[in-house]
Amino acid sequence: MLNYKQLHYFWQVAKAGGVARAAERLHLTPQTLSGQIALLEENLGEALFRRVGRRLELTEAGQLALAYADDIFRTGGELEEVLRGGRGGRPLQFRVGIADVLPKSVAYRLLAPAMALPDPIRLVGKEDKLERLLGELAMHRLDLVLADSPMPEQAEVKGYSHKLGECGVAFLAAPALAARLVGGFPACLAEAPLLVPGEGTALRGQLMRWLAAQQLHPRVVGEFDDAALMNAFGQGGSGVFPAPALVADEIRRQYGVELLGRTDALAERFYAITVARRVSHPAVLAILENASRDRFGSAN
Structure with missing residues (x-):
């Protein structure tokens, strides 16, 4: 013992x-x-x-x-x-790993059910590469990992992926750039400067295959693992950029950009990864139950 x-x-x-x-x-x-x-x-x-x-x-x-x-x-x-008579004890600590490719506004939406619990929660968020976060999860330093893809099959740690939701993809651009593009969506993407997610993202391969199928050949002028950095370059007019349709309106308002169009042919998917199939942490349960009730939404 x-x-x-x-x-x-x-x-x-x-x-x-x-x-x-x-x-x-x-x-x-x-x-x-x-x-x-x-x-x-x-x-x-x-x-x-x-x-x-x-x-x-x-x-x-x-x-x-x-x-x-x-x-x-x-x-x-x-x-x-x-x-000893404390008022309900200390807030329950909820340690979350957030894959660095996941847009911050999406992460906030995914975690919102945990923050709405009646008992106080102390959220401890850590952003990093998915591989490193899975290592932290395996060592029980994290209660949950949020990612844009399920746990890799070749991962050396044991874990379970819970799909939280999915949405289509929107394309946005700074007003000055949008005004120069010719044609409707998606034809306006032809030969347009384009910002794309990095190689480590689930969307990258989908996006390039979709463009080829549409016979569109935009000029890739930048690639980013961090969605917020890509949004900032898009705000500055460097290129058209994709974003989850779920948060397209938020991005449009925050960055002062215009919506060119959206498609359901591309899908952004979001996952919660845990070390156990059956979870007991109330914050994790709240997130999974919210997804099962389809309140996550599928704004496309």
Whole structure:
């Protein structure tokens, strides 16, 4: 059985960045602290620290243990506060990874059901590449990952993809550029300067195949992994740019651009990825239940 006193000592050393500093905080000798951590490592059958020069670094097992220890002692603190008469305890922490290719306005919409829960939620958002976020999810440092594609089949971590919704794709441009384009949509895209999502996005391949099928040959003048950066270049008149139809009106108002047209032949899809098929976190449940009731919308 896990010795939680030893786990607490490990947690304090990891947080303090060294045995001597943690020992001072805990009013223990460094020898006592080192001995307790050694017993914990023996019990777990894994080394939690490795020495690099004069410093201690967490091993991979140590990083995983730290993530669990954070949850354990945070929950313990909440329990103590509730039993001592706290007003409903601290806000429940909701740790979300957001793939950097996902438009920020879409991420906000997807997370809105969690923020509307009657019990307070403390949202901790982290934006990064999907591969790195999945690693954080596997180590239980995240409760959920939002992405524009399901979990890759070749991913080395185990997880489950829950489709939240989809919508068509809109094309927008700065007013001055829109005025120079000839013809209706989509013919106006022919030979137009075009900003496209980066290679790492789910939309990129779809978009290029659709343009070829329409026999349209715009000039690709920029490609972006970050949708907000692409929108900013579009606002400046650098080129026509695509966006999820779901948030096209918001982008039009925010950036002062014009809607050229939209198509359902292209689809932006949005997913929630979890480590378990059956989830228990109330914020995750709220997001999934909202999608199952089709309140996410399919503005096309």
